[in-house]
Amino acid sequence: MHAVTDRCTKVARNFNMERLRNNYLFPEISARELEHIKKYPNAEVIRLGIGDTTEPIPDIITSAMSDCARSLSTPDGYRGYGAEQGDKELIYSIFSVQALRKAIAQTFYGDLAVRDTEVFVSDGSQCDISRLQLLLGSNVTIALQDPSFPAYIDSSVIIGQAGDFQYKTGKYRNIEYMKCGPKNNFFPDLSNTSRTDIIFFCSPNNPTGHAASREQLEQLVEFARENGSIIVYDSAYAAYITDKSPQSIYEIPGAREVAIEVSSFSKSAGFTGVRLGWTVVPKELLFSSGFPVVNDFNRIICTCFNGASIIAQAGGLACLSPEGYKAMLSVVDYYKENAQILLDTFASLGLKAYGGVNAPYVWVHFPGSRSWDVFSEILEKTHIITVPGSGFGPGGEEFIRVTTFGRRETILEASARLKSLFP
Amino acid sequence: MHAVTDRCTKVARNFNMERLRNNYLFPEISARELEHIKKYPNAEVIRLGIGDTTEPIPDIITSAMSDCARSLSTPDGYRGYGAEQGDKELIYSIFSVQALRKAIAQTFYGDLAVRDTEVFVSDGSQCDISRLQLLLGSNVTIALQDPSFPAYIDSSVIIGQAGDFQYKTGKYRNIEYMKCGPKNNFFPDLSNTSRTDIIFFCSPNNPTGHAASREQLEQLVEFARENGSIIVYDSAYAAYITDKSPQSIYEIPGAREVAIEVSSFSKSAGFTGVRLGWTVVPKELLFSSGFPVVNDFNRIICTCFNGASIIAQAGGLACLSPEGYKAMLSVVDYYKENAQILLDTFASLGLKAYGGVNAPYVWVHFPGSRSWDVFSEILEKTHIITVPGSGFGPGGEEFIRVTTFGRRETILEASARLKSLFP
Structure with a gap:
């Protein structure tokens, strides 16, 4: 508890923030890691928890960023807010390099x-998910996959879309949890x-x-269209994605009228630290009044953003050149080989593991066990950090998530340790 | 008006977004510029509107960014989310380079x-202002300087702190406009x-x-402390800042218990396109319940952010080295010379102009005139883009803002054109 003293302001804490139940998942895992390191100062901890890329970015991409950075020291190369001076679509492009929008499209x-202006x-x-929440506001109702990435639900709570957290069910009121599992x-x-x-x-x-x-996805789009x-x-x-699964929702007919797509260079180009992504909002997507969402x-x-770093944007452009794209995908292949090893x-x-084929995550089932217990046991006995499935929602109970990002030798060492844990 | 058809979703537009009155100021000015260019395709337009930096970034700073970018292609130099692996303060530092936080502090x-963890x-x-609005939520009341940078008020409207816009006064209900002018x-x-x-x-x-x-500022801090x-x-x-004015609110005793400080490398280091800033939240700042705002x-x-680009962070660190800092301030001096010319x-x-001494903006008074009219007249007759003061709130009426960012020859040309307009 916190003491009310005369040093406190008279500003009430935002009720939505108060409603958020736990610490954000990944800092919580970091805290567990710190405890573990204190207990075993000499242990060689393997981090397969937070999905953080480890492989160097291909030269062709970093060279483009390096050149862009250097050019900022020259009168001709310097760029401020408006990356494309004189661009014909100033209003839309003021905060992003027009060439990158085109290349993404x-x-x-x-x-x-998909048009570049979308x-x-x-x-x-x-x-972008948080910015979308600002756009949507507190009066919309939401559904999400259970389990899912915690930023969706946490940002929903922060903006005020969620009701109270129910300890009994592990769910917030007023949110539709769409359970997704092997069954x-x-x-x-x-x-x-529910709609x-x-x-x-x-x-x-x-x-x-x-x-x-x-x-x-056809079912999903149909469901959204029926429900508006x-x-x-x-x-x-x-x-x-390795198999025939769609890589974009817009591969599904009718999706442009019901879907926004959010995406990223983080996990494809190893840009987790560089920071670059994009969002597509089709012009056909309309609110109930007919007003365009875009x-x-x-x-x-x-109002709430000033654009991605132009150096990162130069990197994104290099990723989408023919050579850059090939180089980028070779790193993806490396992580997919890791996935196969895991x-x-x-x-x-003898454990059932899902994912790994079309994604850099393996989702391992421990029937009858609680996922924080599995997390702790694996950490204690193998010094491997994973993520307890319940951190992604009640539907993740009994599972742990293992990232396949990692240097090959780390993945092989993790594999050996896991094999010795469950002999 | 927009037509309601069966292609519309059933999602209502966020009422807060509907409440926002105009286009965001700067895209609106871009639109006016486009119109002007259409009308005068051969005119050499001078942009003293949006406060965008123009001078190359000193080599010592871009070299650091270039080196950082290149190092991302090496196994040892590669960094993902957690810039400081193994850092002892993982929870706080997971999204920013610890060294940069220390250097800023x-x-x-x-x-x-100010501690680095703040x-x-x-x-x-x-x-950061928008992220602070997410933190504060819709139930707080706000005051702001009139005129002021539109992102404060627009983000307040978006998060739901404002009432309806009153066309008569040019103000939103439920917002305290603190008029600031020559008087x-x-x-x-x-x-x-009002409190x-x-x-x-x-x-x-x-x-x-x-x-x-x-x-x-002593008065301001005292006022905040009295009112909580x-x-x-x-x-x-x-x-x-050239004179003895404080550079930080924390120079004022008692400010740590009532103030958050938001700041940026944009206008000091020319990082408008690179993107880097910071926010200080002191541990002593408490909500009414005693809960720490930090x-x-x-x-x-x-939850809503994943850190600034690590390449930009490397640049920030270089800005704060002794040589980098000196180089950075030499660019600031250049813009200050521009200010003196204007x-x-x-x-x-014979016009009254304010600012320019401690800031890269000159605020020019045209008593009895409407600022959009002055904007249009200057644009029409000199092809110079300025910003109409009323874009910053009703208190900005009769004024225009002129940025002092610009190449010297541009500023001199602008000066010559202005002199010919008001002979």
């Missing part, structure tokens, strides 16, 4: 007719899902690693 | 005992100011260019 949506370059999808092939039973204004949907999914199939809902589709892991998003971007490891231990 | 707050590195102050030496009459939870205060001020004196208010102090232009801010940062120009025209 062409590379990722070539046949799907692409908003950002500093990452987590940040329903990681896709919600929509016949049993909400907004549906957050992440595919390939974090944490389960499941990429929704075309049929599943907006899908916020997070495709941050699309570069990892107009409000543009307004939010202008999938084989868990299979050899 | 020491360089800008050396004698004022410094949050960001991608700029406009972005009160650009400092509000606090005896006549609010939050007081946004920008010094040196954008747009008026006025830096509050020590006595004025929180000051959100924007010191983005502090590097421009805890909620940390939570917001973890001040002299307006003085020679």
